Amino acid sequence: MFKIIRKEALNPTVTRMVVDAPLIARKAMPGQFVILRAGADSERIPLTVADYDRAAGTVTVIFQVVGAGTMELNDLPEGGCIHDFVGPLGTPSKLEGLKKVAVVGGGVGCAIAYPVAKRLHELGAEVHSIVGFRSKDLVILEDEFRAVSDKLVMMTDDGSYGDKGVVTAPLEQLIQAGEGYDEVIAIGPLVMMKFVSLTTKKYGVKTTVSMNPIMIDGTGMCGGCRLTVGGETKFACVDGPDFDGHLVDFDEAMKRGGTYREFEAHAREEYCNLLNKGVQ
Amino acid sequence: MAFQRNMDPHKCPMPSQDPAVRAHNFDEVALGYTYDMAVNEARRCLACKNKPCVTGCPVQIDIPAFIERVANEDMEGAYKVLSASSALPAVCGRVCPQENQCEGKCVRGIKGESVGIGRLERFVADWHREHSTESPEKPVSNGRKVAIIGAGPSGLTAAGDLARLGYQVTVFEALHLAGGVLVYGIPEFRLPKAIVQQEIDGLKAMGVDIQTNMVIGKVLTVDELMGEFGFEAVYIGTGAGLPRFMGIPGESLKGVYSANEYLTRVNLMKAYQPGSHTPLLHSHKVAVVGGGNVAMDAARCALRMGAETVYIVYRRSMNELPARAEEVEHAQEEGIIFKTLTNPVEVLGDEQGSVRGMRCVEMELGEPDASGRRRPVVKEGSEFELEVDTMIMAIGTSPNPLIRSTTPGLETNRHGCIVTDGDDGLTSRTGVYAGGDAVTGAATVILAMGAGKQAARAIDEYLRGKN
Numbered sequence: 001m002f003k004i005i006r007k008e009a010l011n012p013t014v015t016r017m018v019v020d021a022p023l024i025a026r027k028a029m030p031g032q033f034v035i036l037r038a039g040a041d042s043e044r045i046p047l048t049v050a051d052y053d054r055a056a057g058t059v060t061v062i063f064q065v066v067g068a069g070t071m072e073l074n075d076l077p078e079g080g081c082i083h084d085f086v087g088p089l090g091t092p093s094k095l096e097g098l099k100k101v102a103v104v105g106g107g108v109g110c111a112i113a114y115p116v117a118k119r120l121h122e123l124g125a126e127v128h129s130i131v132g133f134r135s136k137d138l139v140i141l142e143d144e145f146r147a148v149s150d151k152l153v154m155m156t157d158d159g160s161y162g163d164k165g166v167v168t169a170p171l172e173q174l175i176q177a178g179e180g181y182d183e184v185i186a187i188g189p190l191v192m193m194k195f196v197s198l199t200t201k202k203y204g205v206k207t208t209v210s211m212n213p214i215m216i217d218g219t220g221m222c223g224g225c226r227l228t229v230g231g232e233t234k235f236a237c238v239d240g241p242d243f244d245g246h247l248v249d250f251d252e253a254m255k256r257g258g259t260y261r262e263f264e265a266h267a268r269e270e271y272c273n274l275l276n277k278g279v280q
Numbered sequence: 281m282a283f284q285r286n287m288d289p290h291k292c293p294m295p296s297q298d299p300a301v302r303a304h305n306f307d308e309v310a311l312g313y314t315y316d317m318a319v320n321e322a323r324r325c326l327a328c329k330n331k332p333c334v335t336g337c338p339v340q341i342d343i344p345a346f347i348e349r350v351a352n353e354d355m356e357g358a359y360k361v362l363s364a365s366s367a368l369p370a371v372c373g374r375v376c377p378q379e380n381q382c383e384g385k386c387v388r389g390i391k392g393e394s395v396g397i398g399r400l401e402r403f404v405a406d407w408h409r410e411h412s413t414e415s416p417e418k419p420v421s422n423g424r425k426v427a428i429i430g431a432g433p434s435g436l437t438a439a440g441d442l443a444r445l446g447y448q449v450t451v452f453e454a455l456h457l458a459g460g461v462l463v464y465g466i467p468e469f470r471l472p473k474a475i476v477q478q479e480i481d482g483l484k485a486m487g488v489d490i491q492t493n494m495v496i497g498k499v500l501t502v503d504e505l506m507g508e509f510g511f512e513a514v515y516i517g518t519g520a521g522l523p524r525f526m527g528i529p530g531e532s533l534k535g536v537y538s539a540n541e542y543l544t545r546v547n548l549m550k551a552y553q554p555g556s557h558t559p560l561l562h563s564h565k566v567a568v569v570g571g572g573n574v575a576m577d578a579a580r581c582a583l584r585m586g587a588e589t590v591y592i593v594y595r596r597s598m599n600e601l602p603a604r605a606e607e608v609e610h611a612q613e614e615g616i617i618f619k620t621l622t623n624p625v626e627v628l629g630d631e632q633g634s635v636r637g638m639r640c641v642e643m644e645l646g647e648p649d650a651s652g653r654r655r656p657v658v659k660e661g662s663e664f665e666l667e668v669d670t671m672i673m674a675i676g677t678s679p680n681p682l683i684r685s686t687t688p689g690l691e692t693n694r695h696g697c698i699v700t701d702g703d704d705g706l707t708s709r710t711g712v713y714a715g716g717d718a719v720t721g722a723a724t725v726i727l728a729m730g731a732g733k734q735a736a737r738a739i740d741e742y743l744r745g746k747n
Binding site: 023024027037041042043044068069072083084085086087088089216217219220221222223224226227228233238249252255256258259260263264267270 | 454455456492493494495498499500521522523525527531532534535537538540541544545549550555556557558559560561632633680681682
């Protein structure tokens with residue numbers, strides 16, 4: 001059992017949890033993830049390590065409440081316990097040696113992009129962060145990004161905060177303006193990472209994406225998270241989750257991501273009904 | 281001997297659930313002997329002096345000794361004999377391929393059927409579980425720490441033997457439940473999970489500490505275990521859990537599973553129970569590619585999950601099927617269709633990226649290859665399409681690279697298997713032992729247990745010599 005030390009809502013659908021997990025905190029690196037089960041009968045779900053404190057022995061996860069699994073997690077109180085919490089899994093992001101980087105985050109993906117930006121800043125790189133949200137009330141981690149970025153571009157789909165539009169527009173402008181990035185690191189929804197990769201490909205800028213396929217064990221024993229990268233089959237949980245965005249077959253990944261859509265919608269509905277009954 | 285020997289040439293049949301009923305439930309198929317059946321079957325044993333059956337058992341259970349006690353209706357005595365050699369008798373009696381092991385060597389098998397050794401082992405273990413009230417004795421600790429990596433059959437056996445010798449044993453398991461293939465792979469209808477849990481609880485009662493959610497190689501390395509954590513020896517029993525795919529076009533379509541993924545969803549995550557939080561596709565026509573026990577388990581699970589048609593697609597013939605005879609028989613009784621001498625060459629998909637069928641070729645058996653098995657050769661012009669919506673790949677697994685890539689100086693072969701010296705499981709690293717599928721590649725539960733046993737003995741000798 002893993003104690004929830006702190007729990008706070010970052011926006012109406014995104015929650016941050018600081019979890020007591022000293023062994024994982026000792027080893028975790030940006031780009032790695034954990035697999036957790038909220039309760040004794042819960043599904044195993046992967047969440048990226050959003051932060052860690054080696055001295056305090058804590059690991060932070062940030063998640064969007066999208067379905068039954070994350071609802072169940074979100075219902076755990078501060079001071080309560082997560083049943084299973086395993087990690088750090090996956091290969092850490094390769095950030096050493098980079099001089100100038102554009103970090104592009106979309107939605108809750110910003111929770112994963114932030115530790116990458118922070119680490120790059122610590123390593124002395126020039127960091128340009130481009131972060132996009134659907135609207136102003138969904139913005140997360142703005143101050144945190146600002147503190148580690150040499151330049152911060154805020155975008156919202158509806159223009160309610162920052163500039164109106166998607167993240168690829170300012171990214172392309174910056175590249176065209178001759179910013180000369182060593183690398184672009186994009187983390188967010190598959191469709192956003194796909195279009196970032198298509199944009200940078202035109203300019204030959206190396207692009208790394210953090211993939212988020214369906215996972216169960218997260219240790220390489222099932223291949224449920226497999227992706228096609230450069231024509232080869234890769235397991236995101238062990239070979240990734242970071243891959244070269246110009247080589248990933250995003251269309252296939254998006255189709256595979258929808259495998260259990262019906263089941264998920266049903267499970268979400270059931271869970272909500274269960275909650276309503278509890279209230280009555 | 282106070283009893284009359286039973287000279288019936290046939291084994292006493294074991295009652296089982298009706299195929300038409302059991303194809304729709306996850307309850308255990310084989311129901312086990314009654315008390316009278318067990319006593320009667322035990323009396324078929326001739327108690328031969330040279331005990332060929334024992335040589336066929338990888339953990340060398342004194343088979344005639346335990347069977348004689350059953351024949352004399354001393355069930356607890358029989359259990360004592362079993363547990364002196366085996367940590368998991370209720371498991372092995374159910375899942376061992378006895379026809380190739382103990383029963384394959386039985387003298388009664390020459391002119392008739394061999395003694396039902398596996399069924400008797402199972403009966404005794406179940407009888408003990410249901411009747412015994414004594415809790416196992418907690419051995420006196422010698423204060424020396426041994427780490428076991430992996431809580432599968434091999435690691436659990438090594439843990440049990442070392443704990444009996446007084447070592448302070450910690451088992452590190454990556455998943456949230458101990459048991460390895462016994463909990464994620466072998467389905468409930470063949471091995472009820474409550475039985476596995478009870479055998480694991482027995483180990484805990486002996487003082488074995490089981491730490492789940494610990495992926496060694498990630499959260500801690502072998503070197504850290506032997507350094508700051510103070511373990512004097514390590515046993516690696518991490519199995520062969522990395523699934524193989526065929527490398528044919530279309531394998532990333534929705535509806536193509538590795539058998540590991542399919543079985544993990546069904547067994548470990550209990551997708552078969554209503555209200556399970558872990559999803560599984562609702563399949564109608566399923567093809568399972570492969571012919572081993574894993575293929576049979578996946579096919580029979582698919583049937584129970586509601587598929588109307590389930591094929592086993594295997595590139596050799598019925599004679600070469602590597603699965604346990606009883607499982608093949610059970611699968612056939614339940615209506616699984618065997619498409620032998622058939623090999624898929626492409627998975628076909630629809631616009632949504634879901635499986636709609638597979639393109640196959642027919643095979644013929646040619647000359648024997650280096651392994652002595654006749655090599656399947658493609659029959660010219662034999663291509664055909666098989667309509668399926670789900671495909672489960674059960675063509676084998678290899679060891680996970682996590683331990684070898686994070687343990688400097690640990691020698692492995694070109695298949696990724698850990699290289700050990702002789703039978704005692706010593707690796708290229710001092711104090712580090714390995715066994716089971718991590719060393720041999722995918723094999724059987726009982727071989728993994730045998731390896732765990734031998735390594736436990738070797739670790740004890742090494743640590744006594746080290747002092």
